[in-house]
Structures are given as structure tokens and as C-alpha cells.
Amino acid sequence: MNFVENQLRKAKRVKVSVEEVEASEVVAEPVANVAVGGVEVIDIEDIIRKEIEAKIKEGIELGDMETIMEEEVEAINDKEDSVGTSNEGLNTLANLGITTTARAVDRRKKQISEAHEEYIEKVLENRSENAFILNIDDYHNIHVNRQPDTTSTSWAAHMATIIANPCPTSAIPQNRALNPKVIDDKLIMKHLDERFIVNLGISYYDRRQKYIGKCSNDKLMEKLTLHSYDDRLEEKKKSNRHIQNAILFDFGEICLKSVEDYTKAPQIVYNQKPMQEYLSNNVVPIVANWPGQFFIRKAIAHQLLLNNEIIPSCVTAFIPMMGPLHVFLNSRELVFKKNWFLFNEVYKGIFRQKKELGKKPQPWRIDLMLHIMHMAWLNISNLVYSKFGHTCKNIEFLYLTNLLSNLIPLVLEVYAVHH
Template sequence: MSTDSTCSFNSTDCKGAIKQITNNTKIPITNKEIILVGMKLCQTHYNKFIINEAHNLKHNETCSHPKHDEYKSQSKNTNKRSKNLNLEKVPKRLMLILNLDETAKICSLCRKRTDKDPDYNILEEYNAPISKKENDDNILNIGNHTYSFRKDVLYSGEELKQFESDYQEIITQLTISNEISLSDKIKKMSNILYKNQRVLKQKTIYDPDEFKIMLEEADADLIGFFDELYKGTNPNTKSDKTNNNNKKKLVSLCYFLASINNKYINGIKADIGSYLETSGASASSIDTLANIGLSVSRRTVNRQKTHISEDHQYTVNDYCLQNIENMFILNIDDYHNIHRRNQPTLLKTHDINHFVTILLNSNSNIPKIPYYSLNRIPIHNPKGVDFKLIIDYIDVSFMSKLGKSYYQQNEMWKQYLSDDSYENKLEFLTVHNYDGRVQNQQELRLMKNSKLVDFILHPLHNTKDYIESSNILFKVFEKIEQEDYLNNFVIPTICDWPGQVNLRRAITLRLNKKENSGISPQILSIIPMIGPLHISLNSRETLFQQYHFFFEMIYHDLFEANKILAQKPKPRLINLILNLTFYGWKNIRNLIINHFGNIKDVEYLMMIDLLDNSLPLTLDIYTKLFRCGFFEGYLESVIKIWILFQRLHRHNYNKAPLIFLSDVFYWTLNDHPILDILKNNLPIFNDYFVENFHSSLRYQTAESNTDKQIIQKAKTIDIERNDDGFKNTFINTRNTNISKVKLISLEKKVSLFLLSLFDIIYHNIGKSSNNNNNNMFELPSFNNRNVNVKLFPLAWSTSNIPDNDKI
């Protein structure tokens, strides 16, 4: 007996000690396909499937003969009540004509009457009982030949040849009679799949090897069945990839054959119907495939989706209870159903619905975060954003480091960060592509630990909206009677700028006005943090737009000169150009710096600041520093990125990093436990999860969907997020990768362009001019373009502008 493991059924009914099923355990025949040797059962399930079932079988044992009642009524002892039927196994010779299997039992009366019943003994399949007379023991009749096996009988060579021939014929007949027909194998397979889906509530198995093992372990007669089907695909003439795909198709074929045998085996058809509906297939298309037998009907799909949506709240409660001892991460974000540009009509300006997504994430290895530190200091700074604290910490701990470019500092951090391999570069290019179908970042895209709390039709524009959205989460904890979590522990909330400022405003109102604020005290359990993904995205877009004239030159050099580069391209194109520019610069960096030396030409220093500091900073702050969990480097880079936002006058985001810095310095000063959790588990404090969820929802909805349909789809996506066997097996992922050769070629092309540009800059040293002493400079190397001093290093934003004549 074992007490240190769980029951194989692992349900809420499990109680009592755990017992292991061994070869000596007498498993009732009715449960042999469910209970296998090696399984572990709690006392409840052991009683149910072993002890109670054996008792029921013995108590309810009856004769299985189809004419038992008829024979009994004809017996002389009809009126006598028999206490013992004298049941015995059905003789093999009678199994076929009685249509009984080897587990059935009949009484001796029925066995005797069967041999005398003309309904049976005239059948071609009937075999008479074999005589047990002693004088027949050594006599064998084969066809027209009779053989006597006695020591005193000798046979000629011709007679021995005839005997050998007759013997081989018998062996052949025995082999043929023991071979199970294809129809019987399909029936056996159907019984197994039905039990798996309907009785054991197991998911459809799509892996060919797992499917084959499952069949063969369930029924020895199916050993080699899947292999025979596979041989029929002519595998010797096909590639490994084609053979693997054919195996997957054979698994689906087996399910389709089983569903024809039993319509309740519809797991794969339900998955197909759900996917078709998700992909926007019409109702008639789904119903047509249902008529063919490849899908369930659209009505069935809708019924399943409705059931999932209605049960969603129970799954939320279960998720919170299962993780109540762990830290939660909250995402609150807005979502709109814009699939194309909207044109106003006479009745309304737009047809856009705004929703609120409330998403939780958790990790079983991270403990919950207390509200108070060990010395009873609350997690919220009563001063709000403490600017004096920020200035003091930057002055003491970071000011000396700000003199180095990010590239120089990054060289000292290499051991903590991911390298620049081809695979990692592909990851960097798709960092702001949240589509779950993209091959890169599949671990993040799976979202296995996330949970949609709710998805509601509601605006998210002001503090009141954020308070109402937070209350939805608080009500969940109230339902599961875990308000203590909200009173004593905190939930970090990763959000964009509006989320951070509005939630923080609500917290400040509660701290200052308390009950008079009208805000629930549970709002203090929320810890707003700026999302690192939003910092990365906004810094890249800001840098690209401000230096658009330069990146446009690279774009035309890489592609065609007549192509127009949008002022605000899609994130994927921005990522491509920024990454190619940086790695092109990296190839020639030392050559350029050694050649120019300490020259203080404004064009040269502008390019050095961009290529050696701002550009790698925006590329690395999320993809390397944050995702690698290097907290010290991330914190220093947040300071640098705030300086960049401030210099380039980026509205709102020139304040967002300061709020994060104020909190971190306050927690450091008071030794709050959240700081260690933040340092050791930085990547989970992420806003990627909600962006990925929105991408999945946008892909699986259409502009024609109503608000109720979108809400239902959101909850369905959440429920099915881990049920991805069908998608992983049959649905193609999107390969957005650039080949390694192509990527290296583009990087070298950028290197050549930069070399030619720096050559022009070298010949124009000292020719840049300040127009009328204002903030605009004319740059001869960039077609005499006028640019603002905010694009130059910080020194040009001071009263003492660098002098070219001084070293």
C-alpha cells in the first residue's frame, strides 16, 4: 500500500489510502479495460471498481443463454426454485452459434439442451460434442482418410505424405479460423474509443505512437492493426515527413471509422467543427462536412460553445483556488473589434465595440506577496511618486554609469544575456508579433498558466472604468471566500500608461480619503506597473519616427528607391529595419570609431548616439534584459530609456518609467519582499499575455460578430487554451522567418550603406550649421536636412554646447 501518490482517477471523489493494482489483484471482468495492472486507486475507487463490482457480479450472475427461460419452462423442475444454476463457461464450439463471447457463462441445463435443439444443431457452424470413449483416443479421421496411432501399425511412404498433406491443411484452417476479421477489429477499436471518450472522459489522442500504444494495450487483438494500416500507405517510397503526416491522417481515419460504427465517438469531429467555426466557415459549410461525416453540425458546435461559455465562471473560481497560495499577476487592458477602417454613416460615426479584458497569470514556484514588509512598512509609498527619492538614487547609484553608451555597458553584461545567434535574431524580429500561430516564442504564446477572469463590454477610459473593472476581480475572491488574500497580499498589475495612471489615481484617493473616497479598500491590493512590452514598443516607434529620415535612406537602399516608407509602419517592419541597422553597425563599429577618434562633429556624434546607445537600448530592454531576467541591467536601462523619452519629448512615456523607478527605490529603501520576487522572477511581470490573448481573439472573430459572440469566443479561447492537440497536429504554423543567408546578406548591405554614409560625414566635418541660434541644425550629409537638437546627444540640450576645438 502506498500513501505518497495520487489516485489514477484524480477526482474530487478520491478518499482514503492508495492501493496499487498488481498481478495478484482479482480485477472483475467488466472492469478489466478500465483498471490495469500498475494503476493506483484510492480506497473509494478500489471499493467501487474491485470489491463492490466483484460482489455485484457474483450476486447477479445469470445464465447468458438466449433461450434460458424457454429451456427452464420446459424442465420438469420448473416450479422448484434453484439456489445454484451450476454456471460454466460457454464451450468454444457453441460461442459462434449462441453469439456469446468467452466471458459469458451458461448453466448445464442450457448446454445439454443446445445440443438437442434443432435451432442450433442443424446450423453449418455447429460442432457436436467430441466423444470421450477410450477406444477412440488413438483414431483420427481427416476427410476420407482414417489414421490409427498405435505402435503396432506401420504406414508406407505414400501414406505418410498424405498424412503430412492433411496435417498442413488442418493447420491452415486453424490459422484462418483464428484470424480476426477487419470488421471485428473496427468494432473492438470503436468500443475502446467510446469508453475513452464517454466513460473515462479522456481527450482525443492525435499522436500516432500514443494512439497505437493505447489500442494495443487495451486489446491484444489489435496488436499490429495500426501498423497494417500504415503499410498500406506505401511508406517505403515516401519521405519521413510525408510518412509522419500519413500516420496523423491514419489516426483521424481510425476515429472516423469508429464514429461510423458509433455516432457518439465524435471527439475529432467536434474539434474540426470548432476549428471551422473559428476560421469563419459558414453554417452551410460545416453542416455539409457533417453530412459527409467529417464534422459535427453547426448547431452542435454552437451548443458546445454556449456550454463552455456558461461554465467559464466555475473555471475561474477553480483557478483562483488552486493558486491561492501563489502570486497572481493581473492584466487589465482594453480591446476593440476593429478589423478594418470604419467609415461614418448618416446614423453613427463608427461601429466599434469596446471591451475590457481582465486576465490573471500565476506560477506555482512564486509565493504570494505580503502587503507589509517585515518591519510593517506598507507596499504603497504614501508620497506617491517620490521624485526626491528618484533623484537621490540616480545620483548615488547610476549617474556615473550614464556616461557610457548602452553598447559599452552591454559588453559587460554578456554573460547574463542571450547571444546573437540566428535563432535568437528571429525571436527579436517577432517580439511585437503576438499571433499564436507564429513559430517563434511558442512557449510564451501557449499561455498555459494564464486565466481570463472576465471579458466584458465596457469602456476603459478613466479612473472610474478601471475601478469597476478591478471590482470584477475582487468579486471572484469574494465568491470563493478568499477576501483575506486581498486584505493581506498584493497583486502586481502590468498595464499600459492609461492603466498605470488611472489605477494609481484610485489608490492615492483611497489612501488619502479612505472611506470618503467611495473606493473599496481592496484597491490597495493592486500594484500598477508599466508593461515592459509597452516600453519596448513605444521606444522603438518613437525612435523610428524621430529618425525617420535616416531609416528611410536604409529602407530605400535595402529595397527599392521608389518604395514609400510610411511615417508609422507596422511593428514588424520597424523591428526588421532597427535590427538590421544595429547588426549592420556592429560589423563596422570598431572601424568607424577608430577612424573618427575624438571628433566632436555634430553629424558624427548624432549617429554614434543613435547607433551605439539609443538603438541597441530600445532593442534590448525587453528582448534581452527583461526576458532573460537580468534585473540590474533592466533597472539601469529603464533609467536610460526614460532619458531617451524625455529627450525626444515622448508624451506620457517620459513619465511612466519614473513611476516604476519610484516604486523600486521605495521597496529597496524599506526592504520589501516584493523586491526579491521582482529580481528573481522578472519575466513573469509581463504584459505579453494579454496582448497574445487579444491577437488570438482578433484572429478568431470577424467584423460581422456581435458583442455577445465576441464575449463567448473570448471565454471559449480561454477554456480551450490547453486543449491544443488538434491544432498542433493538423494546423500549419506561420513561418515568418528570414533565411540565415538572407539575413546575413541584408546586414552586410546595411554595413556597406553605413560605411558610405560615414565617409560622407567625414568629408563634411564642421560643415553643419545652427540656423539663427535656434534649436534647428542643418546637416549637409543628409541632403541639408534641418533637424531638432533633441536628436543629438544630451550635451546639445545644455547651455554649454560641445566645442569642436576642444578634446
């Protein structure tokens, strides 16, 4: 895992003239209220003192107390470094006896990075018989100063997370995992005729009648909730959802906006020694969003059809696939955007709002509107069909019934029910 410098430290210093310093009045402030390195120190000494008193009451020995205090200091260092405290700020806190120096923080981060590399190798060796699912996604800290300077227009750091999830199933063999034609038109037409066209005549509404049933309020809330795996959330502590078995290969500065960017991520995975032997006989599916699908498939096509030397040969050991969560998020947003005018009128009618519904509302609001429309249609669908009949050919009627009977239930259940 690469040692990545904290991008938030890139803070500009305010120049103050000597005359301004002499003219300003010096006011003594307690350490608890001094802003150091752009971060306000909030009564850290008092927090440490209370922690010591609490541990003494618990009957902890002196040796254990020293270990606990070292962990407290490391936690403070990590917190100050993560929020972007400059090196000068960390060194000032060290002079006050609160934290260690900035050099010690960087040294500890490098040790953690090296220890993580050893951990990855051990896990990969122990899981060499299992299948892996790789996930590549981008992240950028948008809440930063975007004032341009002489070298860049923004301080936003574009990062990429590369995570693998080991599966209990056996490894996927590489034998004929990729079609050498990449796009086989004859194979596509064959499966369209034999598998898909036959089933397109049956609507999703008719198919779901076999397993539809009553749903409790708790189960309904579970379906409509997009869960977060942040350890700091109370929901995470009470839930069985976790990513404890996930393997973090790297968290590096990659934009993920081109073929070159998306070939860097598989190369990082391939550079692990255990993975080189693993990928020589097996393949790893990559779950990615639409740009990831497009650029990775393009890289594979360039390698197989054009023998492009710029593309590393290891990309053929990775199979891009669209994950069910990406399908769920994209389809739900697409249905909402295309029918926004209808959802907007329903929203204003139900909640008595004069203000229009946003074009890009929060995900929970989209789920709420889709669920309301779905439940309302279940109550009135028989009455509507009794008035118009099932053979009505009006284009508006067919569009609305298809939206309410098929599309909305499908996007609500494609991930929550079927996966």
C-alpha cells in the same frame, strides 16, 4: 465570467417589396452554395460525410461516432456564431439539419460561462500561496460597418481582456507595498543621487561589451520576431510558448479610456470570492500600457490622498507596473519616429526604393531597419572614431554616435536579451 452577446450579429436587414419578390426569378440552388444569414455555407454536408467515412475507416464505434458528430455540430455552431451569423441564419441552418437553433447556442455559451467561473475559483484556491501578475488590455473589432444609425455612430465593440498569470514564487505581502505619499520627492532624489546618476556616466555600448558575442541566424530571428499565441497558427503548434496556465477572469465590454473604466477591471477580479481573501493580505502587480499606468495610479492617488468614495478601496491592492514588452514596443517606435528621416534614406539606399519608408511601418520592418543600422555601425565604428576621435564635441556627431552606439542596441535588446 460574464456572458457577452455577439456584437457582430447586429446586422441590418434589407427590405424587399412584394412586387420585387414576384418579379424576381426563383432559381434553385444546392444547399452548399446558399448564403444564410450573411454567411455562405460551404459544402458542410459533404464535410460531415467525409468525416464519418474517415472515422469508420479508423474503426470507431457507433457510440463514439455520435459523440464525435455532436462535437462537429458544436464546432460548426461556434464558427457560425463567431463570424456574426444572425439568429435567423442559425435557425435556418437548424431547419436544414446542419446546426442547432440560436437558443441552443446561447444556452451552451451560458453553460460554458458558468463552468468557467467554477474553474477560476478552483484554480485560485489551488494557487492561493502563489503570486499573480494581472494583465489588462483593450480590444475592439475595427473591421465592422461604421455607418451611423438612430442610436449609435458605430457598431465597433470595445472589449477588455483581464488575464492573470500565476507565478512559482510566493505571494507578495501587502505590508508597505504602497507609499502613502504616492509620490515621495525626497525618496526620488535620494535614489537619483545614489543609484542612477552614478551609472549614467557609463554608456550602454561600454556596458554591453562584457556579454556581447556571436549570434546564430536562428537565435537572431528569434530575437527579431514578435510571437503570437493564436492556437490556429502553425508557429504556435511547433513552439513551447503557451499561455496554458493563464487565468482568464473576464472578456467584457469596457472601453478602458478613463479612471472609471480602469477601476471596473480590478473590481471584476476582486469580486471573485477567493481573491477577496487573497487581496486582504497580498497585492497583485498589474502589467499595463501607458493609459493603464496613468489611470490606475490616478485611482490609487484619489483613494489614498482624497478618500474619494467613488473609487473602490480594492484598487490599493493592485500595483501598476510597466512591463518589459511595453517598454520594448514603445521605445522602439519612439526611436524610429524621431529619426525617421535617417531610416528613410538608409531604406531607399539599400533596397533601391524610390518610394519613401512609411511613417508607421509594420513592426517587423522597424526591427529590420534597426538591426541593419546596428550591424552597419559595428563594422564602421572604429573607422569613424579614428577619423573624428572620441573627444569630438560636434553636436551632430554626438547625436549620431549616441543613437547608433546606445539607443538602437538598447531598444533591440531590452526585451529579447534582458528578459
